[in-house]
Amino acid sequence: MRIKSSFFILLMAVLFCSCDERRVFDQYQSIGSAWHKDSIISFHLPVLDSTKKYDVFINLRANNNYPYNNLFLIVTLEKPNGYTKVDTLEYEMAAPDGTLLGEGFTDLKESKLFYKEDVRFRGKYTVNIKQAVRESGKVPGVTELQGITDIGIRIEKKE
Numbered sequence: 001m002r003i004k005s006s007f008f009i010l011l012m013a014v015l016f017c018s019c020d021e022r023r024v025f026d027q028y029q030s031i032g033s034a035w036h037k038d039s040i041i042s043f044h045l046p047v048l049d050s051t052k053k054y055d056v057f058i059n060l061r062a063n064n065n066y067p068y069n070n071l072f073l074i075v076t077l078e079k080p081n082g083y084t085k086v087d088t089l090e091y092e093m094a095a096p097d098g099t100l101l102g103e104g105f106t107d108l109k110e111s112k113l114f115y116k117e118d119v120r121f122r123g124k125y126t127v128n129i130k131q132a133v134r135e136s137g138k139v140p141g142v143t144e145l146q147g148i149t150d151i152g153i154r155i156e157k158k159e
Contacts, residue, residue: 022159024048028059028152034144035151041129043153048121052157056116058129059152062093062100064107066147069094072132075115080123088132089115108149118158127153 025048029041048054058073071093077085091113094100102109129151133142 022156023154024054024157025153025155026059028061028150030150031148034146035131035148037131037141037143037145039130041151043127043129045121045125045127045153045155047124048155050120050122053118053120055114055156055158056119056127057154057156058089058091058113058115059110059150059154060113060148061108061110061150062102062147063109063149064100064147066093066100068133069098070133071148072134074130074132076128077116078126078128080125087115089113112154115153 025046027043029043031039031041058075060071069092071091073089073091075087075089077087079085091111092101093111100107100109102111104110131142131145131148133145134140135142
Protein backbone atom coordinates (compact mmCIF):
# COMPACT_ATOMS: atom_id res chain seq x y z
CA MET A 1 0.00 0.00 0.00
CA ARG A 2 2.82 2.39 0.86
CA ILE A 3 4.49 1.83 -2.53
CA LYS A 4 1.23 2.60 -4.35
CA SER A 5 0.73 5.91 -2.54
CA SER A 6 4.39 6.89 -3.07
CA PHE A 7 4.09 6.10 -6.77
CA PHE A 8 0.87 8.12 -7.01
CA ILE A 9 2.47 11.16 -5.34
CA LEU A 10 5.48 10.93 -7.66
CA LEU A 11 3.23 10.64 -10.71
CA MET A 12 1.19 13.69 -9.64
CA ALA A 13 4.37 15.73 -9.09
CA VAL A 14 5.66 14.82 -12.58
CA LEU A 15 2.33 15.71 -14.18
CA PHE A 16 2.12 18.99 -12.28
CA CYS A 17 5.63 20.05 -13.30
CA SER A 18 5.21 18.99 -16.93
CA CYS A 19 2.15 21.25 -17.38
CA ASP A 20 4.28 24.37 -17.10
CA GLU A 21 4.31 25.28 -20.81
CA ARG A 22 5.34 28.93 -20.35
CA ARG A 23 8.64 28.10 -18.62
CA VAL A 24 11.74 28.27 -20.81
CA PHE A 25 14.38 28.58 -18.06
CA ASP A 26 14.16 27.87 -14.33
CA GLN A 27 17.30 27.47 -12.25
CA TYR A 28 18.14 27.81 -8.55
CA GLN A 29 21.39 28.15 -6.65
CA SER A 30 21.78 27.36 -2.97
CA ILE A 31 22.87 30.22 -0.72
CA GLY A 32 24.10 28.09 2.18
CA SER A 33 23.65 29.04 5.81
CA ALA A 34 23.83 32.82 5.18
CA TRP A 35 24.10 35.16 2.20
CA HIS A 36 27.24 37.27 2.60
CA LYS A 37 26.94 40.87 1.41
CA ASP A 38 29.83 40.39 -1.06
CA SER A 39 28.52 37.11 -2.49
CA ILE A 40 27.22 37.40 -6.06
CA ILE A 41 24.94 34.70 -7.46
CA SER A 42 25.29 34.40 -11.26
CA PHE A 43 23.05 32.80 -13.86
CA HIS A 44 24.15 32.25 -17.45
CA LEU A 45 20.97 32.33 -19.52
CA PRO A 46 20.51 30.14 -22.59
CA VAL A 47 20.23 31.66 -26.05
CA LEU A 48 16.52 32.27 -26.60
CA ASP A 49 14.38 33.05 -29.64
CA SER A 50 14.97 36.75 -30.33
CA THR A 51 11.60 37.11 -32.08
CA LYS A 52 9.68 36.31 -28.89
CA LYS A 53 9.09 38.31 -25.71
CA TYR A 54 9.70 36.92 -22.24
CA ASP A 55 8.96 37.77 -18.62
CA VAL A 56 11.78 37.33 -16.11
CA PHE A 57 11.31 36.52 -12.42
CA ILE A 58 13.59 36.17 -9.44
CA ASN A 59 12.63 33.11 -7.44
CA LEU A 60 13.71 32.62 -3.90
CA ARG A 61 13.20 30.27 -1.03
CA ALA A 62 13.21 31.66 2.49
CA ASN A 63 12.58 30.22 5.92
CA ASN A 64 11.42 31.64 9.23
CA ASN A 65 14.99 32.70 10.06
CA TYR A 66 14.55 35.65 7.68
CA PRO A 67 14.40 38.57 10.16
CA TYR A 68 13.22 41.47 7.97
CA ASN A 69 10.02 42.63 6.27
CA ASN A 70 11.70 43.58 3.00
CA LEU A 71 14.48 42.28 0.79
CA PHE A 72 16.75 44.56 -1.23
CA LEU A 73 18.64 43.15 -4.21
CA ILE A 74 21.10 44.60 -6.69
CA VAL A 75 20.56 42.81 -9.99
CA THR A 76 22.76 43.28 -13.04
CA LEU A 77 21.83 42.08 -16.50
CA GLU A 78 24.94 41.70 -18.66
CA LYS A 79 24.09 41.87 -22.35
CA PRO A 80 26.13 40.27 -25.15
CA ASN A 81 27.18 43.69 -26.49
CA GLY A 82 28.99 44.48 -23.22
CA TYR A 83 26.25 46.77 -21.90
CA THR A 84 25.23 46.13 -18.27
CA LYS A 85 21.88 47.21 -16.80
CA VAL A 86 21.86 47.57 -12.99
CA ASP A 87 18.64 47.58 -10.96
CA THR A 88 18.14 48.01 -7.23
CA LEU A 89 15.01 46.10 -6.30
CA GLU A 90 12.89 45.94 -3.16
CA TYR A 91 10.49 43.10 -2.38
CA GLU A 92 8.08 42.66 0.50
CA MET A 93 8.93 39.42 2.30
CA ALA A 94 6.63 39.42 5.35
CA ALA A 95 3.13 40.46 6.32
CA PRO A 96 2.69 43.22 8.93
CA ASP A 97 2.36 40.54 11.64
CA GLY A 98 5.77 39.11 10.65
CA THR A 99 4.41 36.05 8.80
CA LEU A 100 6.68 35.15 5.89
CA LEU A 101 5.01 35.60 2.49
CA GLY A 102 5.24 33.06 -0.32
CA GLU A 103 3.97 29.63 -1.28
CA GLY A 104 4.56 26.56 0.84
CA PHE A 105 3.11 24.47 3.62
CA THR A 106 6.12 24.40 5.95
CA ASP A 107 8.37 27.12 7.31
CA LEU A 108 10.10 27.18 3.89
CA LYS A 109 8.33 29.62 1.55
CA GLU A 110 8.93 30.07 -2.16
CA SER A 111 8.41 33.47 -3.76
CA LYS A 112 8.20 34.35 -7.45
CA LEU A 113 9.27 37.99 -7.66
CA PHE A 114 8.73 40.05 -10.79
CA TYR A 115 11.96 41.37 -12.38
CA LYS A 116 11.39 42.34 -16.06
CA GLU A 117 8.60 42.01 -18.63
CA ASP A 118 8.47 41.95 -22.43
CA VAL A 119 12.19 41.26 -22.78
CA ARG A 120 13.70 40.23 -26.10
CA PHE A 121 16.93 38.32 -25.67
CA ARG A 122 19.51 38.59 -28.45
CA GLY A 123 22.41 36.28 -27.60
CA LYS A 124 23.87 35.10 -24.29
CA TYR A 125 23.00 37.08 -21.16
CA THR A 126 24.20 36.80 -17.58
CA VAL A 127 22.20 37.81 -14.50
CA ASN A 128 24.07 38.62 -11.27
CA ILE A 129 22.23 39.00 -7.96
CA LYS A 130 23.59 40.47 -4.74
CA GLN A 131 21.75 41.16 -1.49
CA ALA A 132 21.73 44.77 -0.27
CA VAL A 133 19.73 44.56 2.98
CA ARG A 134 20.35 47.26 5.60
CA GLU A 135 18.95 47.55 9.07
CA SER A 136 16.79 50.59 9.73
CA GLY A 137 18.86 53.61 10.67
CA LYS A 138 22.21 51.93 9.93
CA VAL A 139 24.51 52.71 7.01
CA PRO A 140 26.51 49.47 6.66
CA GLY A 141 24.71 46.57 5.02
CA VAL A 142 23.86 43.30 6.73
CA THR A 143 27.04 41.21 6.45
CA GLU A 144 25.44 37.77 6.81
CA LEU A 145 21.78 37.65 5.72
CA GLN A 146 19.99 34.74 7.38
CA GLY A 147 16.88 32.95 6.13
CA ILE A 148 17.35 32.98 2.34
CA THR A 149 18.19 29.41 1.33
CA ASP A 150 18.03 29.46 -2.49
CA ILE A 151 17.79 32.05 -5.22
CA GLY A 152 16.84 31.49 -8.83
CA ILE A 153 15.90 32.94 -12.18
CA ARG A 154 12.81 31.97 -14.12
CA ILE A 155 12.03 32.99 -17.70
CA GLU A 156 8.55 32.53 -19.14
CA LYS A 157 7.22 32.98 -22.66
CA LYS A 158 4.73 35.79 -23.12
CA GLU A 159 1.34 34.63 -24.28
